[in-house]
Amino acid sequence: MIHPKTELKFISKEIGYGVVATEFIPAGTITWALDKLDREFSLIEFQSFEPIYQNILDYYTFRNNNGNFVLCWDNGKYVNHSFNSNCLTTAYDFEIAIRDIHVGEQLTDDYGYLNISTPFRGVDEGTKRKTVYPNDLLKYYKVWDSKLLKPFKKIPLLNQELRELIKDEVWEEIVAVQKGEKVMESILKNHFPDK
Secondary structure, three states, X not given: OEOOOEEEEEEEOOOEEEEEEOOOEOOOOEEEEOOOOOEEEOHHHXXXXXXXXXXXXXXXXXXXXXXXXXXXXXXXXXXXXOOOOOEEEOOOOEEEEOOOEOOOOEOEEOHHHOXXXXXXXXXXXXXXOOEEOOOHHHHHHHHHHHHHHHHHOOHHHOOOOOHHHOOHHHHHHHHHHHOOOOOOOXXXXXXXXXX
């Protein structure tokens, strides 16, 4: 489920639609969480579909660490890629804002950690990276972990609109990380090795 203080908005002809903040979202806010309405499709299910459905799933899903295609039921499927994203996924089935997101600003992810199967060239943002590759998670997980740690520790200190979607045992682990009693799990946990 995408953060409720967001809306779908037309961004540009090149990008299409995206998800933008309707209120200020501080760093450390859970911006998306896997929920019971999100749908997972196994590779076997995916392969059993006609091409029209495979194309939709290929476009709107990401692959989790089991290799399943995850289709978000809400506007979460419209979060666009950025090489300088303001949100990052975690090893805990949710994403967080890694910096403050202001009203009207797009929520963006780096698709490099979504276990894509084929490379694609992103919009030129003046960054060193220009293309997203299937092995980006293996290459950049340490960079992403370092970007996650500081805002991750803010999670229990903020009002979390999506808190009820986080299992209590996961929340206890988040609090333990915040207190320095436990190490945050690496984003590398999301890697699906057999693409």
